[in-house]
Amino acid sequence: GQNIDQPTEMTATEGAIVQINCTYQTxxxxxxFWYQQHAGEAPTFLSYNVLDGLExxxxxxxxxxxxxxxxxxxxxxxxxxxxxxxxxxxxDSNYQLIWGAGTKLIIKP
Amino acid sequence: GAVVSQHPSWxxxxxxxxxxxxxxxxxxxxxxxxxxxxxxxxxxMLMATSNEGSKATYExxxxxxxxxxxxxxxxxxxxxxxxAHPEDSSFYICSARPPGTSGDGIPYEQYFGxxxxxxxx
Numbered sequence: 001g002q003n004i005d006q007p008t009e010m011t012a013t014e015g016a017i018v019q020i021n022c023t024y025q026t027x028x029x030x031x032x033f034w035y036q037q038h039a040g041e042a043p044t045f046l047s048y049n050v051l052d053g054l055e056x057x058x059x060x061x062x063x064x065x066x067x068x069x070x071x072x073x074x075x076x077x078x079x080x081x082x083x084x085x086x087x088x089x090x091x092d093s094n095y096q097l098i099w100g101a102g103t104k105l106i107i108k109p
Numbered sequence: 110g111a112v113v114s115q116h117p118s119w120x121x122x123x124x125x126x127x128x129x130x131x132x133x134x135x136x137x138x139x140x141x142x143x144x145x146x147x148x149x150x151x152x153x154m155l156m157a158t159s160n161e162g163s164k165a166t167y168e169x170x171x172x173x174x175x176x177x178x179x180x181x182x183x184x185x186x187x188x189x190x191x192x193a194h195p196e197d198s199s200f201y202i203c204s205a206r207p208p209g210t211s212g213d214g215i216p217y218e219q220y221f222g223x224x225x226x227x228x229x230x
Contacts, residue, residue: 030216042202042221045151087152095217101152 002026004100006088011106012078019072020086020103026062034062034073035087037102043087046073075105083107112136113205115222122193122229129189130225132203138183139205143219144176147200159186193229201225 003025012018024032031050035043049055049064049071075082088100089103112135122128132142141160144154157173159165159180167173177189186205190197204219 020169033218040224040226042224044221045204045218048215048218085152091217096158097217098154099153099155104150 002090002092002098003097004088004090004105006086006100007106008101011108013077014078014080014107014109016078017074018078018105020075020088020105022071022088022100024069024071024088024090024098024100026090026092026098029066030091030093030095032062032064032071033091033097034071034087035089037085037087039084041082046086056085078107080107080109082090111207111220113139113220113222115178115201115203115225117225118223118224120228122227124229125192126194127189127191128227129187130201130203130227132186132188132205132222134184134207134220135208137205137220139186140167140183141206142180143162143204143206144178144186144188145202145204147202147224153202153208156188190227193227196228198229200225200226202210 006022033048034046036046037043047062049062054063059076062073085102085104087102089097114133116131121141144156147153155168156171157165159166159178161180161183165178182185202224203222206219
């Protein structure tokens with residue numbers, strides 16, 4: 001079956017760095033998405049990786065290892081507004097998105 | 110670009126009535142639209158996938174006679190919750206996907222609407 005695993009909840013301190021991991025098992029693979037979702041709002045796109053390696057975009061970076069079925073989202077210089085859920089989703093061979101359950105990130109002052 | 114709207118943003122209805130939610134892609138044509146449901150503190154749950162001009166494909170466990178989906182044009186899809194009950198109260202989110210690669214070069218990127226909060230009393 002197809003499966004996405006990510007931690008349920010993480011806590012970090014304002015100004016620090018946090019890494020949110022995601023492992024996936026899908027029928028085929030056409031890339032991995034990270035979305036941010038604030039409570040009561042729709043998800044917003046953060047990143048897309050299809051090749052191995054690190055993609056940096058400002059304070060956020062996303063890493064992919066296709067051989068390991070593994071990705072992480074790295075958030076630097078954390079701000080209180082980064083408190084949100086972070087959703088990992090893999091695009092399978094049918095170009096369907098397989099969603100993880102999301103990681104709730106709590107930022108403390 | 111790539112804006113998706115949903116209407117209404119919130120709705121309260123009485124048990125037994127039907128509610129229609131609209132999802133529109135404002136500046137692109139969406140060959141495929143998706144409907145999700147999200148309960149508090151839970152992740153997105155895909156309900157159905159709709160392609161313009163054809164019947165929607167429902168995920169296992171989603172009642173197609175209860176959740177009617179109509180993808181009438183390349184910019185509009187509607188979800189009608191029929192005979193709503195309190196357990197249908199949830200956050201409903203649609204997304205739209207243009208054909209091929211997005212303007213950012215990302216294949217099959219989905220653009221999300223702002224969501225509709227349904228409360229059935």
